[in-house]
Amino acid sequence: MASILAEAEPGAPWTTAALAARLLHWYDRHRRRLPWRAAPGARPDPYRVWLSEIMLQQTTVAAVEPYYAAFLARWPDVAALAAAELDEVLHAWQGLGYYARARNLHACARAILERHRGEFPAEEAALRTLPGIGAYTAAAIAAIAFGRKATAVDGNVERVMARLHAVAVPLPDAKPELRRLAAQITPEARPGDYAQALMDLGATICTPRKPRCALCPWAAACRARRAGIAEALPARRPKPLRPHRYGIAFWTVRSDGCVLLRRRARSGLLGGMVEVPTTEWRLEPWSEAAASAAAPLAAAWRPLRGRVRHGFTHFALELAVWVGQAAEEGAEGLWAPLHRLGDYALPTLMKKVVDLALGETSRGRA
DNA sequence: AAAACGTGGGT
DNA sequence: TACCCAAGTTT
Incomplete structure (x- = not known):
């Protein structure tokens, strides 16, 4: 591990395998303990992974935590949630925002019961067809809950890739390119850990403002850091005025x-x-x-x-x-x-x- | 393709 | 105060 880094010359291209290995090594030492995360080596519960991923869409960890605990206590599995009335679910979701997520969560639970015999499908493509599960969430569930090789690209991953490769094209135009760059690094081994590692990196090190590059396992490979433009990336198209x-x-x-x-x-x-x-x-x-x-x-x-x-x-x-x-x-x-x-x-x-x-x-x- | 879709915390 | 942004999806 360390030898790979020591041998890499400044500016020399890193192999994707070296990047993935280095990130996983960092994750093994710094992984965050989050309520929905299975213990190292333990088998994740797809229901919990799904529930947390839906809640975390455009929402901070701190905001999600109490809602996740309440939902899990009240509806411990997908069958229980499917049996609930929509209004109960909306009431429990009250204050979390983006209420279409709660409506889709409920519809998805019922679809799992009716179309999948109560078990979440493991395939990214099958997950993608369920209500509220888009490209990101399908990949995240496939990787984290089922150990499938899938690249979950969220805002964190986009930011990390934009910086690592110094992509100056503004979002959302850069999305396809950032996705391609992310997929290229995804390893065969430990895809679930890798997905969470990349998001942890974005959430705690490669932050939108004041990135902590000194602590970053990818610092030596990061083109934006070398160019001194890390904090300016990713570029974004100007936002419309808010009337x-x-x-x-x-x-x-x-x-x-x-x-x-x-x-x-x-x-x-x-x-x-x-x-x-x-x-x-x-x-x-x-x-x-x-x-x-x-x-x-x-x-x-x-x-x-x-x-x-x-x-x-x-x-x-x-x-x-x-x-x-x-x-x-x-x-x-x-x-x-x-x-x-x-x-x-x-x-x-x-x-x-x-x-x-x-x-x-x-x-x-x- | 672009706009709709919540909320709270940080600066 | 105002703006940014956070583990996106749907239409």
Whole structure:
């Protein structure tokens, strides 16, 4: 191992085998202990690998950990998850974001039961056809859970490859090239460890900012480091501006203390989740007259002073909250007892609305 | 092919 | 405050 490195001249091309071996050696000493990771030598549970990979899509380890523990405790295997109602799964996913993942997770569990006799397929191609499993996740499960030679290319791997080979082409145009470079290094032996090693390298050493090149097992082979441009890679195309949108949320309280909620459409933004009814979220702030006309029912609406601000991926939202008393039924939706709001699958945005409404109404009446 | 799709933490 | 970004997938 060490001799391979010692013999490699600065600037000399490294063999892919040497790179893979060096990375695995590093991983054996520095592997992170994560809840979904099997102990060295132990057989991974495909269900746990799958569950963790779905949760980790575009999501940090720290954010995932409590959700992973809760899901595993409540639904210990794929059959248990398949038997759950979608709303239960959405409720448990509440706050994690990208709720299509929860809908696909549930659909995938049922597909495993119905199409695969309750067992995850080991082939990348078969995995790829399941809901919520794309190119990355299929490769990750095949490699980690089943020991198949597959190259899982996520954002970490793209960054590491862009730096190792000093690829200046911006993402996403560079994706095919980065994938090719990653596949070229993937070893026959220990593909699961290799996949996790590469992601650990990206997550802990080859970080987006201030990469710790001094600790990197590939530092001597890294072209970006040699050129002094590691931190500038990978290049990205400029991101589109994020517009602001505006809306009014209607906090509608009935005489029995219930508040009006609604179920959102099953697809699209916050699909299938529960919400406090709102106006449309539009580019211009609302006039009082326009908002009144958009209310779920006629009432003497009282605007609260605060504002709910929430950032989505592609726009920033500012919600005002209006409070009204419902004299009778006449609005469609769910009437939720205030002390049972925790039973509903409210996304973080709507929790903010609830907090503002409860805070200001209790203060105002005290 | 490009846009939609959440949230929280770091700077 | 504002912007970046994190183990991507779907349409």
